[in-house]
Amino acid sequence: MMPFDPSKVISKQCAGIKPSGIRKFFDMLDGMKDVISLTVGQPDFVTPWKIREAGIESIEQGKTYYTSNSGLPALREEISSYLERSFALSYDAERELLVTIGGSEAVDLAARALLDPGDEVILHYPNYVCYEPLCRMCGAKVVPIVTTERENFKVTPEALRAVITPKTKLLILSYPNNPTGGIMERADLEAIADVIRDTGIVVLSDEIYAELTYGSRHVSFGSLPGMKERTVVCSGFSKAFAMTGWRLGYVAAPAPILSAIRKIHQYAIMCAPTASQFAGLAAMREGQEAMHEMIAEYDRRRKLTLSELAKIGLSCYEPKGAFYVFPDISRFGLSSQEFASRLINEARAAVVPGDAFGESGEGYIRISYAYSVGHIKEGIARMGRFLSTL
Amino acid sequence: MKNELLKLLENDARLTAEELAVMLSKETGDIKKMIGDYEKDGVILGYKTLVDWDKTATEHVNALIELHVSPQPDRGFDQIAEKICRYPEVDSLYLMSGGFDFAVMLEGKTMKEVALFVVQKLAPLDSVISTATHFVLKKYKDKGVVYEKPREDERSNCL
Numbered sequence: 373m374m375p376f377d378p379s380k381v382i383s384k385q386c387a388g389i390k391p392s393g394i395r396k397f398f399d400m401l402d403g404m405k406d407v408i409s410l411t412v413g414q415p416d417f418v419t420p421w422k423i424r425e426a427g428i429e430s431i432e433q434g435k436t437y438y439t440s441n442s443g444l445p446a447l448r449e450e451i452s453s454y455l456e457r458s459f460a461l462s463y464d465a466e467r468e469l470l471v472t473i474g475g476s477e478a479v480d481l482a483a484r485a486l487l488d489p490g491d492e493v494i495l496h497y498p499n500y501v502c503y504e505p506l507c508r509m510c511g512a513k514v515v516p517i518v519t520t521e522r523e524n525f526k527v528t529p530e531a532l533r534a535v536i537t538p539k540t541k542l543l544i545l546s547y548p549n550n551p552t553g554g555i556m557e558r559a560d561l562e563a564i565a566d567v568i569r570d571t572g573i574v575v576l577s578d579e580i581y582a583e584l585t586y587g588s589r590h591v592s593f594g595s596l597p598g599m600k601e602r603t604v605v606c607s608g609f610s611k612a613f614a615m616t617g618w619r620l621g622y623v624a625a626p627a628p629i630l631s632a633i634r635k636i637h638q639y640a641i642m643c644a645p646t647a648s649q650f651a652g653l654a655a656m657r658e659g660q661e662a663m664h665e666m667i668a669e670y671d672r673r674r675k676l677t678l679s680e681l682a683k684i685g686l687s688c689y690e691p692k693g694a695f696y697v698f699p700d701i702s703r704f705g706l707s708s709q710e711f712a713s714r715l716i717n718e719a720r721a722a723v724v725p726g727d728a729f730g731e732s733g734e735g736y737i738r739i740s741y742a743y744s745v746g747h748i749k750e751g752i753a754r755m756g757r758f759l760s761t762l
Numbered sequence: 763m764k765n766e767l768l769k770l771l772e773n774d775a776r777l778t779a780e781e782l783a784v785m786l787s788k789e790t791g792d793i794k795k796m797i798g799d800y801e802k803d804g805v806i807l808g809y810k811t812l813v814d815w816d817k818t819a820t821e822h823v824n825a826l827i828e829l830h831v832s833p834q835p836d837r838g839f840d841q842i843a844e845k846i847c848r849y850p851e852v853d854s855l856y857l858m859s860g861g862f863d864f865a866v867m868l869e870g871k872t873m874k875e876v877a878l879f880v881v882q883k884l885a886p887l888d889s890v891i892s893t894a895t896h897f898v899l900k901k902y903k904d905k906g907v908v909y910e911k912p913r914e915d916e917r918s919n920c921l
Contacts, residue, residue, distance in 0.1 A: 398919040412917045501921050550921070672770075672785035679784040728921060745777070 389505045394728040397712070401722050408751040409722040410739045413550060415614040415695075417669075419651070420662035423613060426654030427647045435646055441638040443471025443622070444649045450656035451622055459582065459592040461605065463624040470634055471622050471644045471652070475580040477637075478606035478623035480506050482576050483542075485632040486604075487512040491541035496527045497730035498698075500550045500578075512541070518732040521689050521700060525554030529563040536567070542574050545593055548581035551729045551738040552698045553691020558591045565596045574629075575603045580621070581694040583612035583663060586671045588692065594624070601626050604633075611694075612663050613655045618648040670695050673741040677748055681739075684756030695742045698726065702735035704762050711737060719758035721751045767796060768805070773906075775809040814901070814909050821871045824853070824898040827880055829864035830891040839863065842889050851879050862894070873897055 401409060418424075442448060448465040455461040463469050472478040479502060487493065489511030495503050496517045504514045515535050519525040527545065545564070547556040556564075568575070575593055582590040594603035608621025621644075623633055643649075655663075677697055681688060688699035701711050708725035716722050726736030741748055766786060770777060779797065783790040800806040815822035829846075833839050839857055846855055846866060854867035866884065870876040877895060885893050901909050 392921075394921060401919060409915075409919075411919055412915075413919075413921050414917055416915070416917070668766075675784050675787065676781060724921065745774070745781070 385509055385511065389508060392501060392728075394501075394724065397709075397725070397728075401716070404716070404720075407716055407720045407722050408747060408754055410741070410743060410748065410751045411722050411724050412740050412742055413696075414616045414742060415611060415666070416742045416744065417614040417666050419613065419615050419618070420655075420659055422658050422662070423615065423651050423655045427618070427651030430647050430650035435650060437646060439471075439643045439646050439649055441634055441643055442469065443644055444646075444653065447471055447649050447653045447656070448622075450653060451624075454656055455592075455605075455624060459579075459590065460595040461592050461624065462600070463594075463605075464627070467627040468630050469622060469624050470630060470637060471620070471649060472608070472637065473621065473641060473644050474610060474616075474619040475578065475606050475608035475621040476502055477641065478608065478621050479503065479576065479578055481623060481633045481636050482604045482606060482625070482629075483507050483510050483512070484636050485629060486542055486574055486576075488541075490539065492537060492539040493542045493544060494532065494535055494540060494573075495544045496546070498525075498551055498726060498733035498736070499546055499729055501729065503544050503546070503578075507542075507544075513539075515540070516730070516732075519552070519554065521552075521698075524689065525549060525552035525698075526556055526560050527564060529567045532564060532567050536571065536573070540571070540573055542576055543568065544576045544578065546578040548585055548590065548693025550581065550694050551696050551724070551726065551733065551736075552689070553694050553696050554689075555585055555588070555590070555693040556593075557588065558596075561591055561593050561596055565593070565599050568602075569598065573602070575599070577603055577605050579605055579607045581611050582607060584667060584670060584695060585693040586674060586691075590693070604629060609652050609655055612667075613652075613659050614666060615648075615651065615655065618645070618651055620644055620648040620652045670741065673743075673745060673748060676745060677739065677741045677752070680749060680752040684752060684759055686755070686759065695740060697739045697741065698733075698736050699739065700735060701737050704759070706762075708734055708737060715755060715758050718761065719754040721754035721758070723755075767793070768800070771797075771806070812905055812907055816901070816909075823870055823873055823876055824901075825868045825870070825873075825876045826896045826898070827864075827866040827868060827884065828862040828894040828896070829866060829884065830893075831863050831887075831889045832891060833863075834889065842887065845887065846884070849879075849883060851876075851883075 448469045452463055452465040452469055455463060483506045487507060487510035491512040492515050493507045493512050494515050494517060496519050507514050517527055517531045517535060519527060577593040579592060594600050594605050604625040606623050609615040681699060686699050688697055691697050708727045712723055712725040724738040726733030726738060779793045780790050783793045831842055834841050843855060846852055851868050851870060852866055853869045856865045858865050868876050880893055880895050884890060
């Protein structure tokens with residue numbers, strides 16, 4: 373009998389995806405109790421009680437059924453009016469919105485609905501890690517644009533023009549950005565819109581951090597004149613409402629794209645968890661005040677983090693969104709990985725090495741300020757002691 | 763902005779003027795002056811530490827005393843209130859609506875000590891008509907702080 377080898381049955385598409393290098397680093401970190409970590413990419417707030425209560429009540433009342441594939445109609449109505457109110461986006465609750473399992477599913481669905489093998493996807497780096505593997509699973513080729521600190525980590529029209537080819541199908545914009553904290557303002561987005569206006573390029577705009585901007589309101593690409601028809605907006609409840617574990621997001625797109633997306637979601641997922649959807653409904657209806665309090669707190673921590681970093685001689689680009697700072701550590705002569713490992717071993721503080729977000733993140737570290745003020749101060753103080761030994 | 767400063771201090775009185783200035787985009791000197799003014803005006807009355815005495819070896823009890831009093835013709839409840847406030851055993855004193863007049867929060871070492879204080883000091887006061895003593899058996903939440911072990915950070919690491 374021929375021996376069966378399960379390691380030989382993985383599809384070429386999947387086998388071609390590199391395992392996340394950062395996992396090993398995190399696994400090492402998880403085993404250490406005395407390390408002050410500034411690594412976590414999710415809110416430290418517990419979901420506001422009103423929202424949790426609505427989720428619990430829905431279970432108590434026995435609302436344990438599937439909802440419609442697109443999600444509770446009431447929730448879609450609320451999301452639709454929220455998008456209109458907050459970001460001047462106009463997506464019809466019935467035909468142009470779908471509730472997903474977090475923003476990540478929204479990105480996956482959009483990629484699968486839009487990409488054919490051989491298509492090119494333009495993606496800016498440094499960036500969150502999910503886009504490239506999800507596009508590659510569709511057989512698409514990822515074409516990188518490197519954003520720089522000098523240009524506030526923005527995608528410029530020049531850089532975009534340089535990589536567009538007849539095969540370009542999709543441009544992914546992920547702003548406010550993880551890990552850089554960079555944002556794209558209206559004029560920046562308009563310049564991008566001008567470049568693609570006469571092309572067939574679709575834009576996937578991941579706006580999961582849209583509520584977390586400091587000093588200016590997030591501008592959604594889909595709200596620019598003429599851009600809605602080619603824009604898929606992916607977002608969710610995780611960051612704004614501190615609801616990561618509920619896995620609740622949504623995707624908004626013109627009806628023909630949305631119905632393609634719905635087809636995949638219907639077969640792969642059926643619907644987002646019902647209790648989470650009821651919690652999301654409460655978030656939309658009653659969660660705004662709690663959300664604004666959390667955002668104000670992130671902003672205060674952001675300022676404190678920058679000030680504490682400046683004190684230890686690590687001044688950096690002022691992030692305008694998300695909850696990360698991304699300082700340049702290249703002048704210390706260590707790679708990001710070396711820096712992060714030695715920081716743990718020698719000073720018991722942890723940050724994420726920048727190369728986890730693509731090669732262009734080399735020379736940087738990501739510091740999350742989704743932590744209490746005391747925790748942030750202690751972590752940066754330890755980093756300061758480490759820097760003084762270099 | 764003013765309320766924001768007070769809210770931050772109410773939540774954590776140990777924040778330094780320098781840290782507050784950074785977080786509120788102000789000058790350190792301005793923050794110091796604002797805090798000074800609040801203290802002078804009696805808006806900020808003090809800075810205390812929330813202690814869970816049950817976790818220490820120190821004996822400690824809290825009690826709520828309901829007081830019925832007859833108000834004075836000219837000064838209403840104020841005169842008797844001022845008198846009660848002077849006792850260091852009295853932690854808080856509130857004039858209440860509803861079934862009784864004053865809520866007196868007492869702190870003492872033992873139940874006996876608290877009971878004796880009520881019997882010997884509060885009850886004999888001229889305008890006090892009656893008292894009812896309720897001892898706190900367990901604190902679950904005080905001043906907005908839930909009495910529990912500090913939570914461990916259970917968030918998983920993800921990018």
